Amino acid sequence: RPVVGVLSVQGDVREHVAALDAVGADPRLVRRPRELEGLDGLVIPGGESTTIDRLCRIFGLHEPIRRLVAAGLPVYGSCAGMIQLADEILDGHPEQQTFGGIDMTVRRNAFGRQVDSFETDLQIAGLPDPDRPFPAVFIRAPWVERLGEEVEVLAAVEGHPVAVRQGHLLATSFHPEVTGDHRVHALFVELCSG
C-alpha cells in the first residue's frame, strides 16, 4: 500500500485520511518534518491556506515540503491545498507563502465573491469511469486565472479551471474528500504508486 502523508496542521485532515484509506493507501499524519520521511505522496487538505502556511513555517515544514515538491514527490492539494501548490496567488495575505510547484496563478475565494459555497456535477478527465459525473463541493473556493504550458486542465466551471495536473502534482478547487466519491483520491494514489 502506498504510504501517503496528510499534512495535519489545520483543515479537513480526517476526511482525506478516510478517503485515502478507502482507495487502498496507507495514510500517515504529518505534523513534524521527520514525518515526511518515507512517503510515496502527500495530501494538502482544504482549510484556511493562510493558517496552513503560517503553521508550516512555524513547525519547520515549509522548506522540506518545498524541496520534496521540487524533487518530484506526488502531491495533491484540495482547495486551500490547491492554493498552497500554486506558484503565484492573488488575494492572498500579504505575508502568505506557498509551496509552489504548479505553474499557475490562483485567486483565493474567487467563487466566494459570488456565492460562498455550491455543489455541481463535474466531468473530470482522467478519472476512473470518466463518464460518471463527479459531485464537486466548492467552499470559498479558489479558481485558476493563469496556467503555464505544462499544466493540464482536468475540469472547469464556467471557463475557470478547477482541477489541474502538472506531472506529479494534482490540485482541485473543490473538496472530493467530503463526498462519498473517492475517484480523485484513487487517481492520486495511482500517481503515488507509479
Ligand code: GLN
Ligand atoms: N478560502 C480558503 C483559503 O483561501 C480555502 C477554502 C477551503 O479550503 N475550503 O485558504
